[in-house]
Amino acid sequence: MRSAYSVEEVRHAEERLMARLPDGVLMQRAAAGLAAACAGLLGRVYGARVVLLVGSGANGGDTLWAGARLARRGAGVAAVLLAPERTHEAGLAALLAAGGRIADDPFEPLAAADLVLDGITGIGGRGGLRPDAVPVARAARGSDAVVVAVDLPSGVEADTGEVRGEALRADLTVTFGTYKPGLLVDPARGHAGAVRLVDIGLGGELPSVPRLEALQHADVARMLPLPGAGSDKYRRGVVGVAAGSARYPGAAVLAVAGALRGGAGAVRYVGPAADAVIARFPECLVGTGQPGTAGRVQSWVVGPGIGDRGDAVREVLAADVPVLVDADGLRLLDAADLRGRTAPTLLTPHAGEAAALLGVAREEVEAARLASVRELAARYGATVLLKGSTTLVADPGGGAVRADPMGTPWLATAGSGDVLSGLAGSLLAAGLDARDAASAAAYLHGLAARLAAARGTPLTAHDVAATLPEAWHGVREPGEGAGVGGSRA
Numbered sequence: 001m002r003s004a005y006s007v008e009e010v011r012h013a014e015e016r017l018m019a020r021l022p023d024g025v026l027m028q029r030a031a032a033g034l035a036a037a038c039a040g041l042l043g044r045v046y047g048a049r050v051v052l053l054v055g056s057g058a059n060g061g062d063t064l065w066a067g068a069r070l071a072r073r074g075a076g077v078a079a080v081l082l083a084p085e086r087t088h089e090a091g092l093a094a095l096l097a098a099g100g101r102i103a104d105d106p107f108e109p110l111a112a113a114d115l116v117l118d119g120i121t122g123i124g125g126r127g128g129l130r131p132d133a134v135p136v137a138r139a140a141r142g143s144d145a146v147v148v149a150v151d152l153p154s155g156v157e158a159d160t161g162e163v164r165g166e167a168l169r170a171d172l173t174v175t176f177g178t179y180k181p182g183l184l185v186d187p188a189r190g191h192a193g194a195v196r197l198v199d200i201g202l203g204g205e206l207p208s209v210p211r212l213e214a215l216q217h218a219d220v221a222r223m224l225p226l227p228g229a230g231s232d233k234y235r236r237g238v239v240g241v242a243a244g245s246a247r248y249p250g251a252a253v254l255a256v257a258g259a260l261r262g263g264a265g266a267v268r269y270v271g272p273a274a275d276a277v278i279a280r281f282p283e284c285l286v287g288t289g290q291p292g293t294a295g296r297v298q299s300w301v302v303g304p305g306i307g308d309r310g311d312a313v314r315e316v317l318a319a320d321v322p323v324l325v326d327a328d329g330l331r332l333l334d335a336a337d338l339r340g341r342t343a344p345t346l347l348t349p350h351a352g353e354a355a356a357l358l359g360v361a362r363e364e365v366e367a368a369r370l371a372s373v374r375e376l377a378a379r380y381g382a383t384v385l386l387k388g389s390t391t392l393v394a395d396p397g398g399g400a401v402r403a404d405p406m407g408t409p410w411l412a413t414a415g416s417g418d419v420l421s422g423l424a425g426s427l428l429a430a431g432l433d434a435r436d437a438a439s440a441a442a443y444l445h446g447l448a449a450r451l452a453a454a455r456g457t458p459l460t461a462h463d464v465a466a467t468l469p470e471a472w473h474g475v476r477e478p479g480e481g482a483g484v485g486g487s488r489a
């Protein structure tokens, strides 16, 4: 599990740790890790041309100290001081003593650089890059140099992943002590490139519950249900699917396709697309009536392609089992029906549906995904999976929000959300709690899309469903599946 903490939590942890350590130790740990990462990228440090973009705070200090280490190993290091009168003094002195120099003109060294270190702002940054930094950051990005962000890409919001103005785009971010939420949530995550964590000894000082966390293969592998010796199809869980309509039978077929591969013992479909479902999946139990007439299930998925069948949504929400509501079901949802529920509810909106549920514009949700998912969960008293470039899962009672690291633009294909809802519903039936079911489903779904896309042909939602077994295998057998998943943060 990768854990991310807020700026406030990081600062408190740093204070407690610093109180026990000699002055400057943490900055030296950060600078040493940063310089080592840079040396690894450069291969040969001697003779390399390195440019430091240095802001007014300790982020600039880290950068100067790392620059000094590279200069001592023979790199030509030039520092661009964006706030010359407020530059970290000891760091600058160390750089100069190691043979580094201050650049008078930022653009000339940037044009010839092999490596640029972005030390403009770290966790102390607010708002996008200031106007004077914008042309410098653009020149860095426009050069052939590898751009390494120090702690965070400058200009992004550490706590939320929002980007309120222009922000630097890095190839690699070397972050210190812990991940910050912005490194795991788009749009900021998209600016970070690959992310590497340098341990500075903060671990023991951080709270036990992080702000945000991102699953890794081993976490998902531990969650996945496995049949035991005493299992039968009912004990493994039956998932009910109330989806599709005469007009949209495909949504029902795709939701069932996802549900069949989620580990439940059986999938029971009810609704007007029963013929289409049974033709495709003879292993599915089907009925044409209302959800209330279906036999016992351990979870329900309601909504994909269901059209205007609000009665079906109400019936499902009246059942005392976990319920996942998606797509049309979200439009038909009556918040009052959720309030009376005691079993968990999982809502799976995309940004547009989330915006409608919150009564705001879609752009607002996309710009502030973390705040939006938290607000939705609190307001509806439900676990919420907000789909998008970074899929997020929040519980109504607070706790760590899960950020899905497996998302891929390949998932932007019709029907892929239906597969996801079936899959997550199946994991609910198998006994996972709503947050685990939602985040494990998003992870497997993204991994399946990546595996299918790696075959090099355009992807359909059905391909994603068909590749889910490979994704299960991938998380269980790291090394095989891990490559496609990418070790990107």
Ligand SMILES: NC(=O)C1=CN([C@@H]2O[C@H](COP(=O)(O)OP(=O)(O)OC[C@H]3O[C@@H](n4cnc5c(N)ncnc54)[C@H](O)[C@@H]3O)[C@@H](O)[C@H]2O)[C@@H](O)CC1
Residues within 6 Å of the ligand: 014, 015, 018, 026, 027, 028, 030, 055, 056, 057, 058, 059, 060, 062, 120, 121, 122, 123, 124, 125, 126, 127, 128, 129, 130, 133, 150, 151, 152, 155, 176, 200
């Ligand atoms: N506190 C610690 O113990 C440690 C801190 N470390 C480093 O220190 C950083 C935090 O340092 P600071 O608290 O000094 O903060 P930063 O260096 O992140 O930035 C704060 C400075 O930037 C200015 N600023 C804010 N927004 C700006 C913007 N949009 N454009 C330009 N300037 C802006 C502020 O006026 C302030 O002077 C971390 O990100 C990390 O790199 C590391 O050395 C590890 C130890």
Ligand SMILES: [K+]
Residues within 6 Å of the ligand: 059, 118, 119, 120, 121, 122, 149, 150, 151, 152, 153, 154
């Ligand atoms: K930075």
